Amino acid sequence: MSEHFDSLETRVPAARERELMARLPAQVAYAKKAPWFANTYRDIDAAAIDSRAALATLPVLRKHQLIELQKQQRPFGGLVAEPWGRLGRVFSSPGPIYEPEGRVADYWRTARALFAAGVRAGDLVHNSFSYHMTPGAWILEGGAQALGCTVFPAGPGQTEQQVQAMADLQPNAYVGTPSFLRILLDKADEMGIAVPALQKALVSGEAFLPAVREALAQRGIDGYQAYATADLGVIAYESSARDGLVIDEEVIVEIVRPGTGDPLPAGEVGEVVVTTFNASYPLIRFGTGDLSMILPESLLQPSACGRSNLRIKGWLGRADQTAKVRGMFVHPEQIAQVQERHGQIGRARLVITNPDSNDAMTLYCEGVADDALSAAVAASVRELTKLRGEVVFVAPGSLANDGKIIDDRRQYN
Helix, strand or coil, X not given: CCCCCCHHHXXXXXXXXXXXXXXXXXXXXXXXXXXXXXXXXXXXXXHHCCCHHHHCCCCCEEHHHHHHHHHHCCCCCCCCCCXXXXXXXXXXXXXXEEEEEECCCCCCCXXXXXXXXXXXXXXXXXXXXXXXXXXXXXXXXXXXXXXXXXXXXXXXXXHHHHHHHHHHHCCCEEEECHHHHHHHHHHHHHHCCCCCCCCEEEECCCCCCHHHHHHHHHCCCEEXXXXXXXXXXXXXXXXXXXXXXXXXXXXXXXXXXXXXXXXXXXXXXXXXXEEECCCCCXXXXXXXXXEECECHHHXXXXXXXXXXXXXXXXXXXXCCCCEEECCEEECHHHHHHHHHHCCCCCCEEEEEECHHHCCEEEEXXXXXXXXXXXXXXXXXXXXXXXXXXXEEEECCCCCCCCCCCEEECCCCX
């Protein structure tokens, strides 16, 4: 039995990169058929977007922008060129944000992640993601059916009925959140019902904490995690090597400095930005708002499972760290602009506190400064944020490599 979904997973990395970059110009040209891309890319020569450096010249479209774009132009903010009949479903995520689903098998590219989790054709998959309005359940169902599995559409809630169905049907695979799987297993214990057939799980939608992973393992359930979003589908997934999340073969992932579109090197924490080759929803440089990093070792050698694509560390927090200070919103983009103005700054972090119940800002900057530079940086902070803030320079390398640009430490108790 093959350990890999297909030969793409074990390609020579240079060959993968050539093939992905060769596909970029056509995808950019296709995206320009949609109104938002047509306007935003009006001066862009699609044929010239054939490398990561060229890709990095395009603006980042961030998830938080979708709500406003869709309000301005229903239903998809001008990001989709296909008419209703060419789309299979439309979903609504909190916001609301509307997401299309195209009429292709495994539209969300989930089969590969399921395969890496040990799911195979002929398995019965218990799907506890929601089938109501949001795409979560359909994302997993599409991949499971493409793989040749049968799916029980459980959805969330009704735990006693779900446990009874597990006892009757004996599924050998589960998809859903890890916390809900624990709830189901605890309910099964309470009801005195065994589910011995359940041996593998692909979980998503929340952090897969080590304690939960271990608790599942003690019950004989081998749990894996997938990183996916309603906009993009599967971005990366875990393999048997447990050495990070392998990036999906059908996306390009960049890690950028929060608040900018500037790519960061491997090992630096930043925002996950994804480009897909999806024909129905051609998102290019889509900023997820999530923090992660490329694992440096994945540049040097394949995973122990044999998959040769780059790997990310997993979810490390949120990149959108906007805070409201003295009635004014302060954004990571503004702090990035301060850094760009003053090249002597390495990493920077704005710390917000409220001593004596009064908001205070301090910008910590890595580097060596004199009084003139400190004053210039303080002036930039005031100009860009419309707020006064103290500036403190610290030794290079002393700020944590965690992607945090704004650290809100205010106490309200």
